[in-house]
Amino acid sequence: MKLIVGIGGMTNGGKTTLTNSLLRALPNCCVIHQDDFFKAPLFQPQDQIAVGEDGFKQWDVLESLDMEAMLDTVQAWLSSPRKFARAHGVSIQPEASDTHILLLEGFLLYSYKPLVDLYSHRYFLTVPYEECKWRRSTRNYTVPDPPGLFDGHVWPMYQKYRQEMETNGVEVVYLDGTKSREKLFREVLEDIQNSLLNRSQESAPSSARPARPQGPGRGCGHRMARPAASQPDTV
Numbered sequence: 001m002k003l004i005v006g007i008g009g010m011t012n013g014g015k016t017t018l019t020n021s022l023l024r025a026l027p028n029c030c031v032i033h034q035d036d037f038f039k040a041p042l043f044q045p046q047d048q049i050a051v052g053e054d055g056f057k058q059w060d061v062l063e064s065l066d067m068e069a070m071l072d073t074v075q076a077w078l079s080s081p082r083k084f085a086r087a088h089g090v091s092i093q094p095e096a097s098d099t100h101i102l103l104l105e106g107f108l109l110y111s112y113k114p115l116v117d118l119y120s121h122r123y124f125l126t127v128p129y130e131e132c133k134w135r136r137s138t139r140n141y142t143v144p145d146p147p148g149l150f151d152g153h154v155w156p157m158y159q160k161y162r163q164e165m166e167t168n169g170v171e172v173v174y175l176d177g178t179k180s181r182e183k184l185f186r187e188v189l190e191d192i193q194n195s196l197l198n199r200s201q202e203s204a205p206s207s208a209r210p211a212r213p214q215g216p217g218r219g220c221g222h223r224m225a226r227p228a229a230s231q232p233d234t235v
């Protein structure tokens with residue numbers, strides 16, 4: 001069984017933190033970070049990040065990422081998760097050797113069409129504008145934010161891509177990034193574990209299947225919904 005889990009959402013929503021915790025807890029789990037696909041490799045002055053009319057380098061647009069290369073990496077995992085795991089130093093747990101999980105983590109995961117239907121789960125972390133801006137001001141990116149980048153480029157691009165995602169009807173599970181790290185981790189871990197359980201029961205012979213629990217409360221999968229206007233960002 002192969003599961004591709006997207007940990008997406010806004011910059012500084014807590015994606016990398018959550019992903020690292022899940023990576024340690026899930027069996028046979030590999031990760032691909034979208035940040036590794038910026039068209040600006042470290043220590044390479046000739047990067048391909050355009051400068052916009054606003055004067056800012058356009059880091060937060062899809063064209064600044066080599067999404068074809070990211071897709072190729074996902075395809076490599078899909079064609080042989082064992083080989084991929086071995087190459088990335090992930091050892092296969094014998095008691096779960098048929099389960100393979102790939103975490104995709106990044107701020108524009110659901111805006112690239114060839115990837116959108118490959119996810120088994122699409123999570124989307126958000127925090128309010130003020131919290132996002134504050135967290136961002138404490139970060140040290142490889143290329144430091146110039147003054148005004150957040151309000152002039154980062155936030156408007158976040159709003160544009162999220163709006164597009166909603167207009168295109170991409171279904172995501174929203175996660176409140178102001179919850180504690182532990183709470184978010186438990187919530188998502190439980191959700192993924194439930195779907196592993198459900199899938200293994202579905203593939204088992206019907207005589208061997210235990211009865212399923214009824215009603216809500218099985219993880220947070222029931223909150224998978226079309227993005228609605230009830231998810232505003234407080235600016």
Ligand SMILES: Nc1ncnc2c1ncn2[C@@H]1O[C@H](COP(=O)(O)OP(=O)(O)O)[C@@H](O)[C@H]1O
Nearest residue numbers: 010011012013014015016017135177179180181
């Ligand atoms: N649940 C949380 N509550 C409070 N702060 C958090 C939480 N998750 C992450 N952070 C902090 O927010 C900042 C951004 O987290 P990070 O995981 O790097 O976000 P992202 O990858 O979405 O940009 C870091 O300083 C991190 O320690």
Ligand SMILES: NC(=O)c1ccc[n+]([C@@H]2O[C@H](COP(=O)(O)O)[C@@H](O)[C@H]2O)c1
Nearest residue numbers: 010011012035038059060107141142143
């Ligand atoms: N990794 C890099 O090379 C690099 C450089 C400049 C800006 N960034 C920023 O990284 C952000 C995405 O990463 P986070 O979602 O972890 O914040 C984008 O908002 C972008 O502005 C990354």
Ligand SMILES: [Mg+2]
Nearest residue numbers: 015016017035
């Ligand atoms: Mg990150």
